[in-house]
Amino acid sequence: MTLWMQALLVLVVAAVVVLGVTSVVDGWEDxxxxxGIVAAVVGTMIxxxxxxxxxxxxxFTKDSDSKW
Numbered sequence: 925m926t927l928w929m930q931a932l933l934v935l936v937v938a939a940v941v942v943l944g945v946t947s948v949v950d951g952w953e954d955x956x957x958x959x960g961i962v963a964a965v966v967g968t969m970i971x972x973x974x975x976x977x978x979x980x981x982x983x984f985t986k987d988s989d990s991k992w
Contacts, residue, residue, distance in 0.1 A: 949955060
């Protein structure tokens with residue numbers, strides 16, 4: 925899928941979500957709950973994100989001449 929199609933799909937989904945949310949939300953309490961849900965979803969996305977720089981076994985040795 926090309927980049928412009930992905931961008932178009934994201935915009936359409938975002939527009940549908942915004943229209944759906946604004947038709948359901950009544951007061952400030954609903955916005956607070958929605959903000960908590962969004963924060964939890966973003967936090968989960970960050971937590972399960974693939975590590976870009978995974979740790980690996982580093983090969984170093986300590987010998988009698990080492991100051992560490």
